[in-house]
Amino acid sequence: MILSNGNILSPSTHDRFLTGILWCFSLLASLILGLILFFLVYNSLPVLWDIGISKFFLDSSWHPSEALFNLTPMLVGSLLIMLGAILLAAPLGIVSAIFCRFYAPKVIAVFYQSLIELLSGIPSVVYGFWGLVTLVPLIQKVNPPGTSLLAGIIVLALMILPTVSLIADATFANLPKEYFQGAAGLSLSRFTLLTQIILPASKSGLLTSVILAAGRAIGETMAILMICGNIAQIPDSLFSPVRTLTANIALEMAYAMGNHRSALFVSGLLLMVIIFALVSLAHRAGKGSVYA
Amino acid sequence: MLKQDLSSPPKGFGGVFDFVLRQGSTGVIWLGAIFVTAWSMWLISDIVFNGWAGLSYDFLTHTPTNAGREGGIAPILVSTGLVLAICMAVSFPIGLGTAILLSEITATDSWWGGMIRRSLDVLAGVPSIVFGLFGNAFFCNILGLGFSILSGGLTLACMVLPILIRSTEEGFRAVPIAQKLGASALGLSRLSTLFYILLPIAVPGLIAGFVLGVGRAVAETAALIFTSGYVDRYPESWLDSGRVLSIHIYDLSMNIAGGEAHAYTSALVLLILVLLINQTASHIGLRYLRRGVT
Amino acid sequence: MNIPTTIEALDLSSTIIQVENLSLHYNRKPAFAEVSLPIYRDQITSLIGPSGCGKTSFLMCLNRLVDLVPLAKMSGQIRFNAEDIAQKKVNVVALRRKIGMIFQRPNPFPLSIKKNLELPLKEHRTKNKAEIEEIIQTTLEAVGLWKEVKDRLRHSALLLSGGQQQRLCIARALVLEPELLLMDEPCSALDPLSSATVEELIQQLKEKCSLLIVTHNLAQARRIADYTALFWFAEQTGKLIEYGPSAEIFNQPKNQITEAYIRGERG
Ligand SMILES: Nc1ncnc2c1ncn2[C@@H]1O[C@H](COP(=O)(O)OP(=O)(O)OP(=O)(O)O)[C@@H](O)[C@H]1O
Ligand SMILES: [Mg+2]
Numbered sequence: 001m002i003l004s005n006g007n008i009l010s011p012s013t014h015d016r017f018l019t020g021i022l023w024c025f026s027l028l029a030s031l032i033l034g035l036i037l038f039f040l041v042y043n044s045l046p047v048l049w050d051i052g053i054s055k056f057f058l059d060s061s062w063h064p065s066e067a068l069f070n071l072t073p074m075l076v077g078s079l080l081i082m083l084g085a086i087l088l089a090a091p092l093g094i095v096s097a098i099f100c101r102f103y104a105p106k107v108i109a110v111f112y113q114s115l116i117e118l119l120s121g122i123p124s125v126v127y128g129f130w131g132l133v134t135l136v137p138l139i140q141k142v143n144p145p146g147t148s149l150l151a152g153i154i155v156l157a158l159m160i161l162p163t164v165s166l167i168a169d170a171t172f173a174n175l176p177k178e179y180f181q182g183a184a185g186l187s188l189s190r191f192t193l194l195t196q197i198i199l200p201a202s203k204s205g206l207l208t209s210v211i212l213a214a215g216r217a218i219g220e221t222m223a224i225l226m227i228c229g230n231i232a233q234i235p236d237s238l239f240s241p242v243r244t245l246t247a248n249i250a251l252e253m254a255y256a257m258g259n260h261r262s263a264l265f266v267s268g269l270l271l272m273v274i275i276f277a278l279v280s281l282a283h284r285a286g287k288g289s290v291y292a
Numbered sequence: 293m294l295k296q297d298l299s300s301p302p303k304g305f306g307g308v309f310d311f312v313l314r315q316g317s318t319g320v321i322w323l324g325a326i327f328v329t330a331w332s333m334w335l336i337s338d339i340v341f342n343g344w345a346g347l348s349y350d351f352l353t354h355t356p357t358n359a360g361r362e363g364g365i366a367p368i369l370v371s372t373g374l375v376l377a378i379c380m381a382v383s384f385p386i387g388l389g390t391a392i393l394l395s396e397i398t399a400t401d402s403w404w405g406g407m408i409r410r411s412l413d414v415l416a417g418v419p420s421i422v423f424g425l426f427g428n429a430f431f432c433n434i435l436g437l438g439f440s441i442l443s444g445g446l447t448l449a450c451m452v453l454p455i456l457i458r459s460t461e462e463g464f465r466a467v468p469i470a471q472k473l474g475a476s477a478l479g480l481s482r483l484s485t486l487f488y489i490l491l492p493i494a495v496p497g498l499i500a501g502f503v504l505g506v507g508r509a510v511a512e513t514a515a516l517i518f519t520s521g522y523v524d525r526y527p528e529s530w531l532d533s534g535r536v537l538s539i540h541i542y543d544l545s546m547n548i549a550g551g552e553a554h555a556y557t558s559a560l561v562l563l564i565l566v567l568l569i570n571q572t573a574s575h576i577g578l579r580y581l582r583r584g585v586t
Numbered sequence: 587m588n589i590p591t592t593i594e595a596l597d598l599s600s601t602i603i604q605v606e607n608l609s610l611h612y613n614r615k616p617a618f619a620e621v622s623l624p625i626y627r628d629q630i631t632s633l634i635g636p637s638g639c640g641k642t643s644f645l646m647c648l649n650r651l652v653d654l655v656p657l658a659k660m661s662g663q664i665r666f667n668a669e670d671i672a673q674k675k676v677n678v679v680a681l682r683r684k685i686g687m688i689f690q691r692p693n694p695f696p697l698s699i700k701k702n703l704e705l706p707l708k709e710h711r712t713k714n715k716a717e718i719e720e721i722i723q724t725t726l727e728a729v730g731l732w733k734e735v736k737d738r739l740r741h742s743a744l745l746l747s748g749g750q751q752q753r754l755c756i757a758r759a760l761v762l763e764p765e766l767l768l769m770d771e772p773c774s775a776l777d778p779l780s781s782a783t784v785e786e787l788i789q790q791l792k793e794k795c796s797l798l799i800v801t802h803n804l805a806q807a808r809r810i811a812d813y814t815a816l817f818w819f820a821e822q823t824g825k826l827i828e829y830g831p832s833a834e835i836f837n838q839p840k841n842q843i844t845e846a847y848i849r850g851e852r853g
Contacts, residue, residue, distance in 0.1 A: 028386055118570075121511070121566045222538075276414065492696065
């Protein structure tokens with residue numbers, strides 16, 4: 001009787017129904033990534049077919065109306081802004097987390113933590129707007145035109161700082177309690193505890209936080225669009241305007257047709273390649289699911 | 293005094309160097325924190341002080357005129373609400389279902405479960421502008437929904453799904469394993485285990501996930517430029533184009549000369565909205581949900 | 587050991603379960619290996635042995651709760667009423683209805699006392715209100731809980747004392763009228779008084795169903811068990827090293843290890 005699966009009718013039919021629905025939902029959820037990739041590739045194909053991949057890096061410039069599709073300036077722009085923002089935000093973010101957990105008095109730590117959480121929730125368009133109305137005029141006074149690589153780096157650094165800080169903080173929080181008790185037992189000073197035990201033990205978590213922040217930086221659109229000037233050329237100084245891959249899409253998608261539209265999907269594809277690389281890096285750094 | 297003695301550095305040159313390093317590092321860390329605080333205070337106070345002047349009941353209840361330079365933002369708030377409603381109505385059931393499947397039904401070592409998890413990990417990293425491209429190609433063009441509230445909502449639904457699933461899963465993780473074993477040992481079906489044992493305990497996690505999803509969706513701009521559109525009047529149907537708050541700010545500051553004052557006020561409104569939403573999420577008591585969810 | 591080892595040699599009416607060559611691996615690491623033993627109907631069988639030798643794992647095999655453990659792999663046969671319940675295609679829900687389990691820590695659901703009992707009842711036996719009321723009352727009386735809780739059936743089960751919670755869990759298993767009840771150290775998380783109450787209850791339960799009890803308390807095993815099995819570490823895994831009527835195991839053990847263990851010298 002136990003062997004015949006169908007005998008106990010009601011529970012197992014309900015269960016099969018439930019499990020079926022859940023599977024449908026989860027397949028749908030995982031299908032989205034597939035659909036995104038499919039549409040990126042599907043819409044990129046016409047232009048790739050037409051002119052090939054190499055043109056996207058070897059053409060003389062980005063002038064889609066004249067069939068010139070050089071994406072290198074945008075790629076360089078994206079990478080430069082990401083690098084600059086990471087150089088600023090990674091140390092500051094990690095210092096923030098250390099401050100909050102090991103240095104700040106309780107009251108200040110609570111306040112500081114909520115400030116960081118608040119920062120993480122501010123919409124990117126608000127960051128962009130702030131950069132546009134306060135930061136850009138300041139930079140303009142120093143070295144026109146103001147909308148520049150530097151403006152992008154500064155605003156983006158503030159945007160991704162909470163990502164670094166919150167993940168670093170979570171890493172510290174997840175360290176085994178014994179580390180701290182052991183250190184207290186040996187009456188190690190805070191500085192020794194930090195440099196000899198805590199930082200080495202959280203290396204992979206910190207690395208993950210920086211990689212995820214890099215992913216966020218590479219994907220940011222609105223703030224960059226508003227403050228970087230959007231000129232499609234490789235910048236020659238911190239004060240020259242740049243255009244990123246993301247801004248390129250946002251700027252031209254509204255009117256692009258034919259090969260031009262297709263080339264914008266190629267930009268999207270390029271972004272996805274970078275994101276894939278970063279996510280697999282993060283996986284390797286975190287040895288498992290980064291979001292676990 | 294004794295404590296002081298033990299932690300004071302040994303004498304000699306190395307000791308002096310060590311001392312400087314210790315004190316120096318404390319200084320650097322405090323400086324860094326003060327710097328970050330000052331920087332963010334600058335941003336927040338700028339928005340609050342400049343936006344405050346224009347904030348009034350009328351601003352929230354009137355339609356924009358003169359391309360948004362005058363009037364209010366009522367239709368924009370309505371569009372924002374509608375896009376959010378679609379987004380959550382679609383993504384919440386799917387997210388909840390996936391979370392239940394991943395945390396309660398598939399074995400942790402199952403191949404399919406692993407694949408779904410991995411695809412969600414990548415999905416969480418996809419830039420919002422790429423969601424915009426996808427939404428434009430799929431919902432607007434292929435499905436023929438055009439620039440509409442519906443397209444925008446569906447695009448956002450795809451975008452918030454990974455956050456939703458992750459925090460909902462976190463909620464299910466709060467259910468003690470003893471309860472699950474107990475239910476299984478009684479031969480309870482999955483359906484009743486879910487309804488009577490799992491869901492009641494997991495509800496705070498679900499609500500927090502929902503609220504976080506709303507917070508992420510309301511802040512989004514790039515995914516909506518090419519999906520929900522720019523039109524700033526009241527939308528007449530789900531298939532009508534509608535302008536959300538974040539796009540309104542973008543448009544006022546970039547394309548409308550003299551739109552700055554209202555852009556400030558709109559930014560303040562958006563800031564307050566996001567703040568309220570995120571505060572709700574953490575008040576539900578699951579601050580730990582934000583780990584990796586930022 | 588005088589244990590029938592083949593199915594043919596078994597008197598089906600007297601054994602409820604016949605385990606044959608059962609082994610369990612967690613992610614390739616063996617928890618116990620090649621255990622064969624019968625469990626006799628309407629008797630109390632106790633399972634003793636040092637910590638980590640696979641007693642809990644063994645119980646979880648019998649009602650297939652190991653299915654829920656990732657990477658756990660079971661091999662061998664378990665004959666339950668002449669069916670092999672170690673096969674994949676077994677309907678585990680029906681199986682667990684007939685083989686109940688009590689855990690080391692009481693695990694009532696975070697619902698009302700009544701709801702705790704109602705849930706398995708509605709699922710497996712009846713939806714009739716009056717009948718449910720009646721079964722709840724008789725079962726709670728059987729575990730000696732009725733007088734203590736009859737006025738607060740709608741209160742949370744988590745407000746009960748540890749001993750009361752454990753008895754509620756036993757009642758929850760009993761409403762399904764199981765043929766066999768597995769108990770994993772049911773008294774070890776309780777204070778001595780509650781422990782004594784639960785032990786008394788276990789002895790009464792013998793009239794309702796067969797019992798298999800894991801315990802670290804040798805005196806308890808000696809007091810209540812009709813049969814006793816001793817698990818031990820051998821070659822990195824748990825093995826069954828001696829099995830028989832409790833009187834024999836405790837008075838004239840055949841194995842030296844058993845002798846040392848029950849005298850408290852080893853383990
Ligand atoms: N879920 C699991 N995954 C991997 N290994 C496990 C798991 N559960 C138990 N084990 C291992 O299997 C072995 C047997 O464990 P089990 O819990 O069955 O022992 P036990 O005899 O019940 O011990 P105790 O008397 O302490 O309860 C142990 O070595 C344990 O570490
Ligand atoms: Mg055990």
